[in-house]
Amino acid sequence: MSNIHFRRRRKSGRISLVPMIDVLCCLLIFFMLSTQFVRWGALDIQVASHIASVSRQDKKLEPIKLYLSIDRVRLHQAELTLSDLVRQLKDHTNTRAGLNQLDIRLFVSKKTQLQFTVDVVEKLQQLGIKKIKFEKNNV
Template identity: 30%
Template sequence: MQLDAGKRRKAGQVNLTPLIDVVFILLLFFLLSSTFTQWRELNVTASGQANDVEQQALLEIQLVSSLGDIRVADQLYAADALNLQQLVAENPNTVFAIDARDGLTAQAMITLADRLKQAGAERVSLAGIVR
């Protein structure tokens, strides 16, 4: 007597569509519920914006290196908080004009401008000095 053992089962196929849906929903959830870096606003005086720049003193600060070394009136300083606070205290109503050497990045200039603002400088210009 011959017994019918039944049909052989095919190996089951896994449908990936529900898995992809769940992954996208999780991705969307984490993107919407996460917090991103809060960027600070830095007010910078452009050369054409200020009409009273001529009435105020202008102090040229030359950015010498990407590490933050600066040159003011032919003296070399490290751009740490103490030196910048002293510089701002000595020149209270001054426009600080940041000029950079060739090869330095814009981020180094922005970092110096931000440090000057934190030291108490009210007017910072990235326009550079016209020679």
């Protein structure tokens, strides 16, 4: 019959790297497109220089302790409303330091409403007081 002889192909022992590189590139592109792009920003932090060091008078300032109850603020054993507290703090700064140098510690009772606490903190910030800290009430 016919004299056609088919040769058997030899199996090469080599693995072709080209298809593997193509697959890896496709995976890389897929994961790069499917991830969320995060934009990292920088925070503007103002650091005090060595010239703006704390003076001796500032070191002597003791924190002002405010005890918040239901709708009143207690300062030096006196019950005050929020407007009275503002007047008292303004008078207090005439003899000591500026309002921005005051150190306020807030002791909030469990019965105090959150809105009243926020109102007090907002008033203190409007006065220019920067150091406002919440303390645990041991009473």
